[in-house]
Amino acid sequence: MSLTANDTSKEGLSAYSKAKRDQIIRGAIEVFLQFGYEGTSMNRVAERAGVIKQTIYSHFNDKEGLFTAIIESLTLAHVKEQFGGTIDMNVPPRQMLKTLAKVFAGRQKDPSYVALLRTVIGESSRFPELARLYTNAVIRPGIKLFCEYFAVNPSPRIKDPEAIARIFCGTLVNHIMTQEVLYGSELFPFQMERTADTLIDLILGSD
Amino acid sequence: MSLTANDTSKEGLSAYSKAKRDQIIRGAIEVFLQFGYEGTSMNRVAERAGVIKQTIYSHFNDKEGLFTAIIESLTLAHVKEQFGGTIDMNVPPRQMLKTLAKVFAGRQKDPSYVALLRTVIGESSRFPELARLYTNAVIRPGIKLFCEYFAVNPSPRIKDPEAIARIFCGTLVNHIMTQEVLYGSELFPFQMERTADTLIDLILGSD
DNA sequence: TGACTTTCATACCGAATGGTATGATAATAA
DNA sequence: TTATTATCATACCATTCGGTATGAAAGTCA
Numbered sequence: 001m002s003l004t005a006n007d008t009s010k011e012g013l014s015a016y017s018k019a020k021r022d023q024i025i026r027g028a029i030e031v032f033l034q035f036g037y038e039g040t041s042m043n044r045v046a047e048r049a050g051v052i053k054q055t056i057y058s059h060f061n062d063k064e065g066l067f068t069a070i071i072e073s074l075t076l077a078h079v080k081e082q083f084g085g086t087i088d089m090n091v092p093p094r095q096m097l098k099t100l101a102k103v104f105a106g107r108q109k110d111p112s113y114v115a116l117l118r119t120v121i122g123e124s125s126r127f128p129e130l131a132r133l134y135t136n137a138v139i140r141p142g143i144k145l146f147c148e149y150f151a152v153n154p155s156p157r158i159k160d161p162e163a164i165a166r167i168f169c170g171t172l173v174n175h176i177m178t179q180e181v182l183y184g185s186e187l188f189p190f191q192m193e194r195t196a197d198t199l200i201d202l203i204l205g206s207d
Numbered sequence: 208m209s210l211t212a213n214d215t216s217k218e219g220l221s222a223y224s225k226a227k228r229d230q231i232i233r234g235a236i237e238v239f240l241q242f243g244y245e246g247t248s249m250n251r252v253a254e255r256a257g258v259i260k261q262t263i264y265s266h267f268n269d270k271e272g273l274f275t276a277i278i279e280s281l282t283l284a285h286v287k288e289q290f291g292g293t294i295d296m297n298v299p300p301r302q303m304l305k306t307l308a309k310v311f312a313g314r315q316k317d318p319s320y321v322a323l324l325r326t327v328i329g330e331s332s333r334f335p336e337l338a339r340l341y342t343n344a345v346i347r348p349g350i351k352l353f354c355e356y357f358a359v360n361p362s363p364r365i366k367d368p369e370a371i372a373r374i375f376c377g378t379l380v381n382h383i384m385t386q387e388v389l390y391g392s393e394l395f396p397f398q399m400e401r402t403a404d405t406l407i408d409l410i411l412g413s414d
Numbered sequence: 415t416g417a418c419t420t421t422c423a424t425a426c427c428g429a430a431t432g433g434t435a436t437g438a439t440a441a442t443a444a
Numbered sequence: 445t446t447a448t449t450a451t452c453a454t455a456c457c458a459t460t461c462g463g464t465a466t467g468a469a470a471g472t473c474a
Contacts, residue, residue: 016441017450034332038245042432053433055451063432122329124388125241131389139385140395159413163405166397170381171374177384178346178377181331182338188347190373198370202409206366223471224420249462259422260463270462 021059024049028070033115037067037123071123071130074116079137087145089152094204096149097168101196104172108192114180117173142169155204164203171199228266231256235277240322244274244330278330278337281323286344294352296359301411303356304375308403311379315399321387324380349376362411371410378406 027049031040042063046053060066086103087096107113124131146165150158158164175192178184234256238247249270253260267273293310294303314320331338353372357365365371382399385391 014442014450020451036243036245036329036333038243039333041430043430052452052454054435054453057433058450118328118331121325121384121388122243124325124390126243126246128390132394135385135389135391135394139389139391143395157409157413159408160401160405162397163402164409166382166385166402167374167378167406167409170385170402171377174377174381174384175373177328177381178342178373181328182342182346183331183335184342184346187339187342188350190369194367195370195373195377198367199374201366202364202371202374206364227421248460250460259424261423261465262421264463265420 020051020055024051024056024059024066025070025073027051028066029074029112032067032070033112033119036119037063037126040067068127068130071116071120071127072133074112075120075130075134075137078113078116079141082138082142083145087149089149093150093153093155094200096153097200097203098196100146100168101172101192101200104169104176104196105192108176108180114176117176118181139169157203157205168199168203171195227258227262231258231263231266231273232277232280234258235273236281236319239274239277240319240326243326244270244333247274275334275337278323278327278334279340281319282327282337282341282344285320285323286348289345289349290352294356296356300357300360300362301407303360304407304410305403307353307375308379308399308407311376311383311403312399315383315387321383324383325388346376364410364412375406375410378402 024045028045031045031048035044040063042053042056045066046056049056056066060069082103086100091099120131120134143162143165146168147161150161150164172192172195175190175195178188179190179192184190231252235252238252238255242251247270249260249263252273253263256263263273267276289310293307298306327338327341350369350372353375354368357368357371379399379402382397382402385395386397386399391397
């Protein structure tokens, strides 16, 4: 399932060994998401994880393998969380979009999601495969599900559901980007709810 | 005008010296935008610029100073370009939004703009001042100008101009991000024009 | 021309990098 | 218990890092 065989097989490890492995991963997540790939040293990962450097290299091939495994795992975990039955086909459009907006609002307040987004973008040139994974595993199914909902629940203003999906999700993701990554919440604050309400009225009408 | 005094004064330099300085900047732009701050070595900058390392250090204090100067200059250059009389208050709304959408479409095809965006986001944690500069110098005036236009040219669906501005610009910036940075144009292509047309119809009505 | 400044080439510095070797200690499994 | 495996501590490796020193060559300007 992984893009590359960067880690030793996860099967057949003792609980002791598996705990160490999780320890490494937890530490590596913190450090990589904070300092980026090149800004992170393996010594620091070991220190943060409370583990000796050799232990890391007995679980992962090299720095790239560790970083890749971390970002892949965070991305795929994010996918699962994203589809916790968020979109219910039997719910009316306005309620559905409001619920979806709340999902984005929740992401905005999740520092690890924000850091993942920033990291995938920041490393997209050095690690194109991770960016492609994000697109295929997060963006593509998100847009698709949105379209499927409006295929079942049409609405007069929605003539091009995929374009609408991109407008809806794009606006809210960009809101997270400008507010949480580019310090908008400090310099130029704006409530996501206000953007979302306007957006929903545009899409469904303000009746 | 600069945030920090990272470079020696630009005044009173001979043309010979100024040419070397531009040479450094051009090389540094290429390397920093491709490899990021930590991924860039001063040796590589010198090599790419066709200059010896000492020459760099006679024009800039240190690596941070060079990087900061580069990103500041690119950001401010982008601001000037952005306001090349793009928004004309006397033009009708649909035409104005179409023109604005074309500006974003032009940015999408400008690799140095895309790289700047990616870099500012990717380094936002290490260089928060650069991210704040981008927000204050690019995002804030963009939103403001948009609002001023619709204060002069009201439209029935535009009850909250600032929210509309964020939806319009946010959608198109996110389009650039997903298509050009996250490899959407390769994996999941979608024409910006299609998004923009749908967006404009939502905002102004499709009559 | 000559006085001066800048860039050149090259070599160097201490510190940090990713990654490895060794041998002792501790956890697991028989 | 014993045999094995994994983690420990520590030291080490070659390379690269940001940054500096020196002195020769080349540009500028009077």
